[in-house]
Amino acid sequence: MDTTDLDLDRLPADRVAADVMRIRGGQRAPASEQDVLAEETPVALAYNGISHATMLASPTDLEDFAVGFSLTEGIVEAARDVRDIVLNVSDDGVVIDIEIASACMARLKTRRRALSGRTGCGLCGVETLPEVLRPVAPVTAETVMRLADLLAGMHAMRRAQALHGATGATHAAAWMTAQGALHAVREDVGRHNALDKLIGALAREGTAAGAGAFLVSSRASFEMVQKTASAGCPILAAVSAPTGLAVRLAQTSGVTLAGFVRGDDATLYTHPQRLPD
Template sequence: MSQSPLSDSSEELVHADHHRLRVLRVREGRIEAAELNDCVAEETPIALEYNGISHATMLATPSDLEDFALGFSLTEGIVDGVSDVRGMDLRQECNGIVVELEISSACAARLRERRRAMAGRTGCGLCGVETLCEVLRPVPAVAGGQTVRIGAVLQAMRGMRARQSLHDITGATHAAGWADGHGKVALVREDVGRHNALDKLVGALARAGLNATPGMMLVSSRASFEMVQKAAMAGVGVLAAVSAPTALAVSVAQRANVALLGFLRQDDATIYTHPERILP
């Protein structure tokens, strides 16, 4: 493996994140006569391999794939830190892209054991219960009790929306952003999948060395429990969503010491957990 996830490489496969085509518009119930140019977001199978073993395949927008692979590895607990990823290569295959990661021996052994445990219980009578335990895995509580002003959170959400360039031309992608405690947006990542966008953001934070810096995460979607889990695994204690959280997301956020906000629209928001950390 020749490429490091900590540095960009000119040899990285470059794929368009959107596709242009001709369409017909319908206005007021009538089909317009002339075709127009339009853009649709790309959705590509992305396979992740760890030390030569295939682990997961997802449909994602084929941009920022090194961020995506690193972020997924961190939020899923496959690796503990950036240094556990020794190399990364991208390979075109069939109709998708394979991301080959070389991880430390300790992390690889842990992943193999995890895969064996999952395979061993698929035929048992209690496999559904045990699978739920795997999905709802405990996540470490975010250290500290960072406080932010509600004005900074609202400002950050507006700042992220202004940087959703792929959404602006396709209308089909979610975004995840990171802002400092003053509401200044530093990073935004987009993808057709909301989980993928957040994984890309986590990877970008780690590669930029910002994962230990106090700040907040923003998502242009609802806040499911997986989104809260990923924020907590990244050590970010404030998560703000455009839409609503689920009951499970609120429960996980409370336990993980994540201040969770939803329905961020214009100057409005709803605070669901740890309201003492959201200041006027």
Template sequence: MRLSTPDLDEAFDRADHARAQVVRVRAARIDATEQEDCLAEEVPIALEYNGISHATMLATPADLEDFALGFSLTEGIVDGVSDIRGMDLRHECAGIVVALEISSACAMRLRERRRAMAGRTGCGLCGVETLPEVLRPVPAVADGPAVPIGAVLQAMRDMRARQVLHDLTGATHAAGWADAQGRVALVREDVGRHNALDKLIGALARGGQDASAGMTLVSSRASFEMVQKTAMAGVGILAAVSAPTALAVRVALQTNLTLLGFLRDADAAIYTHPQRMLA
């Protein structure tokens, strides 16, 4: 297979996919004629706060400002958009560094958090050093108006129709936000489902959108991190294409979040707080 990628800096500036020549297999028969295919890009993205490296993840190099802001909010590093004083992107070592300047109060809190973790035995969970950091307390979301189940199902169908990068590559997840009537306002895509959700939450925050007035949709399973991030954004409904985990359901119960799974056509399963759903 031959992979055609533009100049590295040019690729990182915008390209979320690359083109490749592939040989197809149809009905167990090999077609010797090469055809063009699209592949989702995946590059190291390092987040740096006030000059100190914090985390590095593999992500699709698009909407990185949304990603950095959403990650900062859902991880509790900052409390709001106003805590971000500046943001710069630079290319280093075949990756991208997102350098954020945050308020002194948030920077001090982050330093104390890192200092508290120093010297403890790592639990090996997704690079987080301690179990309390993984299962950190998340405020409960506020009660909101009930939403017709039909609006949730329609929103999921509409989000699927807007997954442009997935249609090109077949390799990305999406996260979307829709209002209480099921009208999809924002969609973000990434190779990682958590990254897609962080990008969505960052986009909502940057746009000044009242996230609590609608629902979050994800094209993946609902892990507990997805529930945590949704609750941190103040959204009371999370709908997933696939199944939730048991821990995700427990966290949803604790945070007053309505969790739906297995949204397929006209079907769904409501796991927590069904009072938010109208027939």
């Protein structure tokens, strides 16, 4: 896979400074202070020259994002189907031009034609309800890891969140091995984007997600479970709660779903056998 960055020096920074007036304990500070804010940038994805989706994202690890989004949306089947990635930066945002295999592009065009003219449901650019609830292959990995390692991994992910540490405004997604080692962390203003970046990073380096667990600093929504299953990862641990639809998908797709993973606590919603004491 080739990657090309045009005008890379024009990519927005992932954080910006702002003058703020702090109020603490009901008392206004005598002077303004400088704060650090996480930046978000419009990012458009185009496949073989055809615009597909636009979203707001942190302007970092965009090649990982392009690959991860392409995989979790079912546009490509493997990272090798992505032939080239070009980042085009303008004052309005970033356009990621993604060249994919001709067979993948033919399927995408067929899908787009099938959706044409139907009533949109307004969910993340998906145009029909069946597209939102598209089936995912069951996760077959029998990975088992100690619950204590999972809890320690969540602590380690939090310490590795440099952008969140500076701004308090970003989510993170991490992958840890079954042996308890934190392997990769990606951050973004959007929780879905952070997980796509992580999945893309693993795919680009050839690491099998099925040999470990995903950790996320957010709630576990249906889409987060869907992305986890599509990546073949058997365990998803979230710092907050899951939704009912997310639990039902985790059950049917074979994903071990843990919520409220905080401190020494966790709630196991599905397939708890992968996380023995």
